[in-house]
Amino acid sequence: MASEQQIDLFGAVASETGTPAFDPELIPTSAAIPILPGTYTSMEQIKVHCNTCQRCPLAAGRTNAVIGRGSTSAPIMLVGEGPGQYEDESGQPFVGKSGQLLDKILESVRLTSDEVFICNVVKCRPPGNRTPTTQEAEACSGYLQEQIRMVNPQIILLTGATALKGLLGIKEGITKVRGKWIEKDGRFYMPIFHPAYLLRNPSREQGSPKWLMWQDVQAVRTKLDELQQV
Ligand code: URA
Numbered sequence: 001m002a003s004e005q006q007i008d009l010f011g012a013v014a015s016e017t018g019t020p021a022f023d024p025e026l027i028p029t030s031a032a033i034p035i036l037p038g039t040y041t042s043m044e045q046i047k048v049h050c051n052t053c054q055r056c057p058l059a060a061g062r063t064n065a066v067i068g069r070g071s072t073s074a075p076i077m078l079v080g081e082g083p084g085q086y087e088d089e090s091g092q093p094f095v096g097k098s099g100q101l102l103d104k105i106l107e108s109v110r111l112t113s114d115e116v117f118i119c120n121v122v123k124c125r126p127p128g129n130r131t132p133t134t135q136e137a138e139a140c141s142g143y144l145q146e147q148i149r150m151v152n153p154q155i156i157l158l159t160g161a162t163a164l165k166g167l168l169g170i171k172e173g174i175t176k177v178r179g180k181w182i183e184k185d186g187r188f189y190m191p192i193f194h195p196a197y198l199l200r201n202p203s204r205e206q207g208s209p210k211w212l213m214w215q216d217v218q219a220v221r222t223k224l225d226e227l228q229q230v
Helices: 024-029 045-050 057-061 084-089 097-108 134-151 161-169 195-200 207-228
Strands: 075-082 118-121 153-158 182-185 187-192
Touching: 024 084, 045 182, 075 134, 075 161, 075 182, 097 153, 097 195, 097 207, 118 134, 153 161, 153 207, 161 187, 187 207
Parallel strands: 075 118, 075 153, 153 187
Antiparallel strands: 182 187
16 A cells, blocks of 8 residues: 555545545445555554444444453464453453463463463454354454554464464464464464363373473463564
């Protein structure tokens, strides 16, 4: 997008080329309207749009859109699937059982909310906590891309298959790719297990999902320390 067309969300500018100005106020109305890079300048603006958004059917069940928590200048972004019941009620990501486990996992390698911004592929709760459809993930992807652009994290953790597919288009099972760094567009991505999967597999034995997660978060801590030394 040409810089003269950059959008100031709450004061759209007309294009100097004579083409109709992109109207950011229309974004929440239809998934056919693209979310251009540079549309938003704050998470608050994204929150306002997501709370009125009708881009996909998840809008119908929404109590609160769930945008994110943690520092908006964190070096790590963690992307989950979508809000559950507690997240929908509170407007905060990962506050239920999965979230409590996630916080413990991050704390175990001294990762604080200053260092990790937590969000999801879709901002509204899928009914019955089902997996979001590809269409729902695509309708919401512009919001996530804007979050990535704003936070500008060095590391992105993809918790579970929906995040892996939604952000990198990788359809392989998480068990195969977890723990492997994927470098793309100057960022380091790591697929990791979803905490809900760890709740269903509580063993800590060597080779178990929990044990593997412990290896993965230690690798994340090491990578962050290395990146911060540069
Ligand atoms: N699971 C997710 O993927 N995200 C949340 O915010 C909560 C549970």
